[in-house]
Structure formats: C-alpha cells, structure tokens
Amino acid sequence: MNQKSHTRPEPPLLEVCKLSRSFKTRPGWFGNDEPGFAALDGVSFSVAEGEIFGIVGESGSGKSTLARCILQLPRPDHGQVRLEGRDLSGLGSRQLRQARHKLQIVFQDSGSSLSPRRTIFQSLAEPLEQFEPGARPEFPQRCRLALEQVGLDAELLPRLPHQLSSGQKQRVALARAIIAGPSIIVADEVVSSLDVSVQARMLELISELRREKGIAFLFISHDLSVIAQVADRVAVMYRGRIVESGPAKAVFGKPAHPYTRALLEAIPDPDPDVPFNASLAPDIQNRQQAPGCRFATRCPRVFRACLDTAPGDTRLEDHPEHHVECLLYETARENSQ
Amino acid sequence: MSGPALQVSNLEVAFRRGGELQPVVDGVSLELAAGQISGLVGESGCGKSVTAQALMGLLPARSALTSATSLRINGEQLAKASARQWRAVRGYTMAMIFQEPDRALDPVFTVGTQIGNVIRRRDQVGKTAAREQSLKALAASGFAQPESLLEAYPHQLSGGMRQLIMIAMAIAVRPVVLIADEPTTALDVTTQALVLERLTRLTRRYNTAILLVTHDLGVAARCCSEVMVMYCGRLVEQGDYRGLFRHARHPYTSKLLAAVPRVGAEQPPRGIAGRVPALSEIPRGCRFAPRCSRADSSCRASYPPLEALGSGRVACHHPL
Numbered sequence: 001m002n003q004k005s006h007t008r009p010e011p012p013l014l015e016v017c018k019l020s021r022s023f024k025t026r027p028g029w030f031g032n033d034e035p036g037f038a039a040l041d042g043v044s045f046s047v048a049e050g051e052i053f054g055i056v057g058e059s060g061s062g063k064s065t066l067a068r069c070i071l072q073l074p075r076p077d078h079g080q081v082r083l084e085g086r087d088l089s090g091l092g093s094r095q096l097r098q099a100r101h102k103l104q105i106v107f108q109d110s111g112s113s114l115s116p117r118r119t120i121f122q123s124l125a126e127p128l129e130q131f132e133p134g135a136r137p138e139f140p141q142r143c144r145l146a147l148e149q150v151g152l153d154a155e156l157l158p159r160l161p162h163q164l165s166s167g168q169k170q171r172v173a174l175a176r177a178i179i180a181g182p183s184i185i186v187a188d189e190v191v192s193s194l195d196v197s198v199q200a201r202m203l204e205l206i207s208e209l210r211r212e213k214g215i216a217f218l219f220i221s222h223d224l225s226v227i228a229q230v231a232d233r234v235a236v237m238y239r240g241r242i243v244e245s246g247p248a249k250a251v252f253g254k255p256a257h258p259y260t261r262a263l264l265e266a267i268p269d270p271d272p273d274v275p276f277n278a279s280l281a282p283d284i285q286n287r288q289q290a291p292g293c294r295f296a297t298r299c300p301r302v303f304r305a306c307l308d309t310a311p312g313d314t315r316l317e318d319h320p321e322h323h324v325e326c327l328l329y330e331t332a333r334e335n336s337q
Numbered sequence: 338m339s340g341p342a343l344q345v346s347n348l349e350v351a352f353r354r355g356g357e358l359q360p361v362v363d364g365v366s367l368e369l370a371a372g373q374i375s376g377l378v379g380e381s382g383c384g385k386s387v388t389a390q391a392l393m394g395l396l397p398a399r400s401a402l403t404s405a406t407s408l409r410i411n412g413e414q415l416a417k418a419s420a421r422q423w424r425a426v427r428g429y430t431m432a433m434i435f436q437e438p439d440r441a442l443d444p445v446f447t448v449g450t451q452i453g454n455v456i457r458r459r460d461q462v463g464k465t466a467a468r469e470q471s472l473k474a475l476a477a478s479g480f481a482q483p484e485s486l487l488e489a490y491p492h493q494l495s496g497g498m499r500q501l502i503m504i505a506m507a508i509a510v511r512p513v514v515l516i517a518d519e520p521t522t523a524l525d526v527t528t529q530a531l532v533l534e535r536l537t538r539l540t541r542r543y544n545t546a547i548l549l550v551t552h553d554l555g556v557a558a559r560c561c562s563e564v565m566v567m568y569c570g571r572l573v574e575q576g577d578y579r580g581l582f583r584h585a586r587h588p589y590t591s592k593l594l595a596a597v598p599r600v601g602a603e604q605p606p607r608g609i610a611g612r613v614p615a616l617s618e619i620p621r622g623c624r625f626a627p628r629c630s631r632a633d634s635s636c637r638a639s640y641p642p643l644e645a646l647g648s649g650r651v652a653c654h655h656p657l
Contacts, residue, residue, distance in 0.1 A: 197593065
C-alpha cells in the first residue's frame with residue numbers, strides 16, 4: 001500500500017491513452033453501417049510497477065472491452081496502449097505474442113479458459129513452450145513451483161480441470177499467468193464466481209503476489225467491496241468512460257461522482273444496521289445517449305446543463321490524484337475562481 | 338390461514354451415482370412463515386439449491402431420491418405427491434425464480450406471450466384480460482414502459498430485465514410460497530436492490546412466503562427476517578438475522594461472516610481454510626469439524642443435533 005508515496009517511475013509500466021472501441025449494433029445493408037455503440041470512449045490511465053489498479057463499474061460499462069483492448073484482442077479503434085514505454089497497437093501479431101510475455105490475462109471463468117482435455121501440467125507448460133522453448137527440462141519443476149506460489153499442491157499436475165473445484169481452477173489460471181514472469185496481470189472478474197470463503201483467500205493471494213514478486217494487477221470487478229480490499233488506485237467506469245478515479249481510499253472514502261456514491265450506497269452490507277440506500281434506478285430500459293453527461297438520465301443531482309454539456313476532467317481538492325468528470329465540480333470550481 | 342405457508346420435516350435428497358446413493362440434503366426441517374422472507378445461506382455445494390428444488394418437487398426421480406416425513410404447502414400434504422398433484426401446485430400456490438432467468442424464459446416466445454400464458458392458465462381468462470394483467474404485473478415489478486416489453490423477445494433484454502420479468506410472472510401468479518434461488522447473483526448492485534425491494538413488496542402485498550436462497554450475506558441482511566445457514570447438506574444454524582449477525586453461535590456462520598469483503602472495513606476478509614468435503618468423503622461426526630478450530634474428539638465422533646440456543650437453533654457441540 002505504500003507504493004503511492006514515491007514518485008511515479010518513468011515511463012509507467014502500463015499506460016493507456018485515449019482508448020476507444022465501438023461495436024456495430026447491427027450489420028448495415030451493403031456496408032451502409034450505423035455508427036455503432038461506443039463500448040470504450042477515450043479511456044486513459046496508467047498503472048505503476050507493482051501497483052494494483054482497480055476498474056469498477058456495472059455490467060455494460062466497458063470494463064471487459066477495456067481488458068481485451070489492452071491485450072489487443074480486439075485491437076482498439078483509437079488510442080494507445082504502452083507497456084514499459086512500447087506501443088502495443090503498432091506491433092504485428094508475432095511481436096505482440098512476445099509482448100504478452102510481460103502482460104497476462106486471467107478471466108472470470110477459468111473453467112472455460114482451461115482446456116478440458118489437457119492436464120494441469122500441459123496447461124501450465126503452454127506459456128513456457130511459447131516463451132522459453134529451450135528450457136523444456138525445467139518445465140516440471142517450474143510448473144510445480146508456480147502451483148506452490150498460488151497455494152496449490154503439486155499433486156494436481158496430472159489432473160484434468162474437471163477434477164478441480166472452481167477455486168482451484170481459478171488458482172491454476174493465475175499460476176499459468178505468473179509462470180512466464182509477467183510484470184502485469186489483467187484480472188477480469190477473477191473472484192466473482194467464487195464463494196466468499198474462497199474469494200477472501202484469492203484476494204490475499206493477489207496481494208501476496210504483488211508484495212513478493214512485484215507483479216502489478218489491473219483488477220477489474222463489478223464488486224466495489226472486492227476492489228476496495230485490494231486496489232491502491234481505482235477508476236470507476238460508466239458507459240465507456242472513466243467518471244471518477246484516484247487512490248482507493250479517496251474514491252471510496254470521499255466519493256465525488258453521484259454515480260460512485262449511488263453504487264456505494266447500493267452495496268448490501270452484512271451488517272443490518274449499515275444504511276442501505278438503493279435510490280438509483282437500475283439501468284434498465286433506457287439506452288439512449290444524451291449529448292451531455294452519460295449519467296444525466298439516471299443522475300439524482302442532474303441539472304439542465306448536464307443534458308447538453310459533456311463534463312470535462314476536474315481535479316478534486318481532497319487528493320491531488322482524485323479526478324472526477326462531473327459538471328457539479330466543474331461549476332463549483334469556476335465559481336470559486 | 339393459520340400455520341406456516343410451507344413446512345417440511347426431515348427432507349432428504351440423495352443422488353443416484355452409478356448404482357450408489359450419495360446424500361446431498363440430510364434431514365432438513367424448516368418452516369416458511371407467510372409474509373416473510375427467509376434466507377437459506379451457505380457456500381456453493383452445501384445443498385441450498387437442491388433443497389429449493391426438492392421443495393418445488395422438481396428433482397427427477399430417476400436421478401434423485403427425495404423423501405420427507407412431511408411436506409405441507411398451504412396446508413396440503415405433498416410428501417408423497419404424484420406428478421399430477423405437483424402440477425396443480427406449481428404455478429398456482431408455488432412459484433420459483435432462478436439465478437439464470439434465461440433458462441426459465443423461452444427464447445422463441447415474446448415476453449407478453451409468456452406472462453400471458455401464466456395468467457391465462459391460472460385465472461382462466463381471455464387474451465385481452467391477460468394482456469391487461471401482464472401490463473400490471475410488469476409495472477409492479479419496476480418497468481416504466483411495460484407496453485414496449487410485451488413484444489420483446491428475451492434475448493433483446495438485459496439480464497436484469499429478464500430477472501424482473503421473472504418477478505413479474507411471480508407477481509402475476511400471486512403464489513403462497515415463492516422460492517427464489519440466487520435471484521440477484523448475476524446482477525449489478527442497483528438492479529439487485531430493485532429486485533430485493535420488489536420481493537419485499539410481494540410479501541407485503543400478497544402475504545407471500547419467500548425462501549431466498551443466497552450465498553451473499555449482504556443480500557440476506559437487506560431483506561430476510563430469518564436465516565438458515567446450511568453446510569454440507571444440513572442446517573447448522575437458524576435464527577433471526579440480526580441476532581445471528583451480532584452473535585453467531587456456529588463457528589461456520591462466524592467464519593462465513595468474517596469472509597465477506599466490506600467497503601471501509603478495518604479488517605480484510607478472512608478466508609476459511611480447507612474446503613467443503615465432496616459428497617463421497619463426508620466425515621462421520623460434525624461435517625464442519627475438519628475446518629473448525631474448536632473441533633475436538635466429540636465433534637469427530639458424533640453429529641450435533643440442531644438444538645435451541647438463545648433465540649435460535651444451532652447444531653454444534655461447542656457453540657460460540
């Protein structure tokens with residue numbers, strides 16, 4: 001947690017710059033395409049070495065598209081992804097494969113990312129075949145070590161995925177990500193399908209891998225309480241944009257954007273005496289895009305300007321790195337100046 | 338009506354696996370009071386969903402052996418009911434909603450047709466009346482423009498909308514007992530809040546008894562008056578939620594509560610060491626003993642019965 005105090009290394013480990021990606025909502029006649037739905041619309045942030053950066057948002061906010069675009073699967077329409085200063089969008093497929101050595105991804109459902117016919121050993125050795133084909137005699141040892149690092153027994157190596165529990169499979173997926181020695185892992189909803197008892201241990205493991213191996217994580221989740229546990233800094237996404245970002249303590253302790261506040265209030269806490277305010281209507285049945293703020297149609301604090309003025313980035317006073325995209329703060333700032 | 342909306346004694350379910358019987362639910366007895374939401378909580382694999390399906394008479398006899406000394410729904414004894422008797426219960430006095438509404442909605446029919454069918458079957462009314470009631474049910478489940486939904490197919494809707502449509506169907510049925518199996522697990526927090534609010538409203542308006550199966554204690558905290566904690570096919574603790582949260586008696590309940598991640602909590606969540614034993618390797622004594630720090634030889638020798646303690650009941654030789 002003390003990564004934040006020292007100055008940011010130059011350049012940052014992962015730098016995402018104005019990333020955009022849209023998908024066609026429906027194929028047009030004779031290539032006469034509609035403009036499409038912007039899943040990502042100018043997303044920028046950076047992740048420092050050994051940092052856990054959390055991305056949080058509801059389903060449909062573009063979190064998973066972001067994860068995939070960072071790995072260039074699919075490639076973004078606009079914007080850059082720089083890993084250790086190197087622009088990934090310009091790389092050919094072979095160079096990209098080499099770059100993924102340093103950049104790994106773990107998905108929510110490891111049951112479907114592990115081949116059902118391959119033993120755990122075969123699955124774990126795959127990245128090694130790819131990146132270090134010369135080191136084959138060391139493979140068994142390396143795989144055993146990787147399993148131990150994620151808290152699993154080496155006995156699992158000859159097993160098939162269906163013989164493992166979902167928590168074990170998720171750990172195997174993590175072991176496969178760390179085996180190549182990445183500097184950053186994109187973790188897309190990796191604990192969402194796990195029981196709380198298993199989830200807590202998975203979160204401990206992620207913090208431990210960061211602490212002991214210095215691996216950075218881009219940790220994506222819809223669950224704010226999970227993000228609050230592990231992340232150093234967080235970004236809150238809404239319909240393809242980052243609407244608030246900053247150190248986790250600042251964002252969760254003093255949420256600025258009405259959306260972040262509403263999300264935090266709608267988390268059901270196990271303590272029945274913690275207030276629960278589910279006043280924000282869920283995002284059902286309206287997809288129309290206003291020219292102004294994307295959140296305007298749901299926002300409890302909307303005013304007229306929100307409907308036609310897109311909010312810009314505003315830096316908040318409580319912390320120099322706490323940013324928000326909301327007209328409430330822009331106007332407050334203008335008034336005070 | 339007097340007495341509980343649903344009452345079951347000694348529910349047992351065993352799966353047939355290659356000529357052998359593997360017990361999944363072992364002697365569960367519970368009651369659901371009208372107008373209340375009761376929670377059934379526990380980790381995956383503990384038998385919550387199987388219990389829910391057994392209560393709806395949904396487990397196929399060729400793969401599961403289900404028995405209970407008594408299963409009364411709205412006063413009617415269904416412990417040895419035939420398939421025909423069950424058909425007269427499901428969709429009338431009882432309804433169920435699932436974690437994945439896609440499985441319950443038919444992809445080739447519009448939402449309007451599907452809700453309409455439920456209403457026409459229940460109330461023996463014509464298409465026009467059914468349409469009107471469908472609109473009412475959709476509005477009651479939280480849709481601002483229900484007309485536009487009637488012509489929609491399930492794939493055109495988001496997961497949250499589909500779940501609300503399931504709730505609209507339940508509202509249309511006005512069941513005495515509603516079983517909701519992880520109804521909010523795949524939903525965003527805002528949609529989840531709406532679903533929970535609508536379920537609570539259903540209990541107030543129609544005096545429906547709801548069994549809410551969930552792994553999320555936060556969800557239980559928001560709407561359940563009473564909760565039952567299940568572990569490895571048995572109920573280990575039962576009581577009013579607030580009391581249970583303040584003072585969990587069973588070590589498993591206490592550990593489960595400590596594992597929940599919470600925003601702003603001083604302590605990080607703590608996982609539970611070990612795992613739920615597989616069906617083939619269930620220990621002889623207390624099933625939680627291998628993972629319990631308080632376990633001693635008595636725990637390994639015999640299973641503690643579910644006994645009254647304080648305001649609730651607990652199955653533990655050494656309660657907290």
